Amino acid sequence: MTLTTIRKGSLLAVAIASLLASSAFAKVTVLGWPGGPEETALRAVTDVYNGRPDVTENDKVELLFFNRDGFWDKLQSDLAAGSKAFDVNLLATYSIGRYAPFMEPVELSDEAASVYGESVLKTMQYEGKQFGVPTDLSMHFMYYRKDLVEALMKDDAAKAKYAEISEKHLGKKLEPKSPDEWTWDDYAATALYFTQAINPDSPTRYGTVLQLKNLLFNMMVFQSLPRAYGGNWMDESGKITVNSDAYRKGLETYKLLYDAGATPSDSLSYEFAEANAAYTSGQVAAMMQWNAAASDLTNKEKSPTVADVTETVAPPAGPEGRFTHIHGLGFGLNKNAENKAGGQAFIKWLSSKEAALTYARNNGAPALTPEVVTEVAKERPDLVKLGEFASKYGYVMNGGTAAKALSVYELQAKEFTGYWSGQQSLDDALANTEKGMTELLK
Incomplete structure (x- = not known):
């Protein structure tokens, strides 16, 4: 054949x-x-x-x-x-x-x-x-290094450092907890703690790896964060609701982690394969990734450095609950x-x-x-x-099965990566996205 x-x-x-x-x-x-x-x-x-x-x-x-x-x-x-x-x-x-x-x-x-x-x-x-x-x-799993998280939760000095880092970067003291109980703030705090640029004692160079390439599929990975804060594409009347506090929270969280060095500096070119490679190197503590990666990341032959210490849970929660794109x-x-x-x-x-x-x-x-x-x-x-x-x-986002759904993801990818890369402001990114989605989904 x-x-x-x-x-x-x-x-x-x-x-x-x-x-x-x-x-x-x-x-x-x-x-x-x-x-x-x-x-x-x-x-x-x-x-x-x-x-x-x-x-x-x-x-x-x-x-x-x-x-x-x-x-x-x-x-x-x-x-x-x-x-x-x-x-x-x-x-x-x-x-x-x-x-x-x-x-x-x-x-x-x-x-x-x-x-x-x-x-x-x-x-x-x-x-x-x-x-x-x-x-x-x-759909998406959260993959994490259970050996690192378990060690953190048993170490009082590490817990104190974790609280110090979370207060400095997120404005509140947080305590380490089981990943199955994480909120998105817990995810961000853990990513910051396991980043050597922030915590020189971290056993990994990066706390997480973000898929920031201007690619529609990366928006599917991202959007469970704003969804957990009540974000949606439109309300029941058809009005576009992306210019919201929920999307601001999600976009700002990614931006904070990228600017702090919690994800590799070339993450703006990352998608599925690059994120997997970073994680399997053993230099990443946790990441959001498609479920399709699980069989490779837990395979001892394909991922010998992390297979035995990798666990998966559903994505973190927000005020509105826990969600995964599907x-x-x-x-x-x-x-x-x-x-x-x-x-x-x-x-x-x-x-x-x-x-x-x-x-x-x-x-x-x-x-x-x-x-x-x-x-x-x-x-x-x-x-x-x-x-x-x-x-x-x-x-599924309201409007996520529309004829122009893929065009919406492409629009978001263009505008959101423009913000993460520093090419435009958050206000402009959301305003441009709202205007474009209004035309696409009218």
């Missing part, structure tokens, strides 16, 4: 050229994201599918990848143009309504409901129709697919128990029912927490 990776240029033109040049032209082409656990899991299930005796040569799957930056806009252009470069493509909860006119509803396996549950299947539904199979549930990723059928039958067959199998467990065992993050997740709970304990945290703390 030939695996084609597209790195730059036009998705449609380069994809077609690459596929025609392949000596092993596959009859079902699946478009996904490169890098990270999603690619690893997709490759694994594809290998299993292609090895099945009931899959003919004409229906074997070839994988096609394009870089994440700008992925959804390029996919929109190709689908709207009637592209036949791929039969099956990646979908997300926040974009499904945008692509539904260019896609076919799909049929899932008879096992789908018992494997995923109805609530998870709904993340791939639009206007009552199933447009995809949900392969990954994305959305689903999956695969649907291109309306202009050249091999619709083959694409539909792959999607149907992908919703089976066999495929879901294979996906889970290869770093994927499917949200499985309690009955099914028990089969991988020992090797993937993070998947048990995935379902629990999603049901307790998961949220």
Whole structure:
């Protein structure tokens, strides 16, 4: 099987050229994201599918990848143009309504409901129709070094230093506590304490690592902070409410940590991979990160320095409670697919128990029912927490499934990183965001 990776240029033109040049032209082409656990899991299930005796040569799957930056806009252009470069493509909860006119509803396996549950299947539904199979549930964990936190909580001198640092930087004396009880102020105080530029005795160079690159996915990581303070995109009447005390609190907290050196100085170029690399180096005490990182960060072979001492909990709390952004990723059928039958067959199998467990065992993050997740709970304990945290703390911003939702995230990324990098004031960042969101979501 030939695996084609597209790195730059036009998705449609380069994809077609690459596929025609392949000596092993596959009859079902699946478009996904490169890098990270999603690619690893997709490759694994594809290998299993292609090895099945009931899959003919004409229906074997070839994988096609394009870089994440700008992925959804390029996919929109190709689908709207009637592209036949791929039969099956990646979908997300926040974009499904945008692509539904260019896609076919799909049929899932008879096992789908018992494997995923109805609530998870709904993340791939639009206007009552199933447009995809949900392969990954994305949300955020807080990862932390339990060895460092436990040592801090047992050391009276360290506690005194912690209180001194929190009073100086946050205006109030705080005491160390269990991370499962943290507020966002506790998170900030701990990040400052474990930063050598602030506390020379810190065992780590940085207290945290922030993903500050001008990238829409980084806004999803960030927004659980203002959400915990009551922040939302709009109220029930449709009025944009982002210019609020809640967003000010979130933005100022990130800015404080960045300016204080609690996160690496080049964090303005960080996203998923860079944050993971910083944490696995052993020089970071805690971070907010996608749940997809859990299998790598707790793997002794992949992360030998931190695997045994890393624990995960839900994000910290604010006055309004504890929250984590949540959305689903999956695969649907291109309306202009050249091999619709083959694409539909792959999607149907992908919703089976066999495929879901294979996906889970290869770093994927499917949200499985309690009955099914028990089969991988020992090797993937993070998947048990995935379902629990999603049901307790998961949220979608008001307007987060709108046709222009991705454009809102892109706008926020531009304006908020402009503030964090010192290119504009907080007032300007919020005013510009409010004005842009009003146009996008009107």
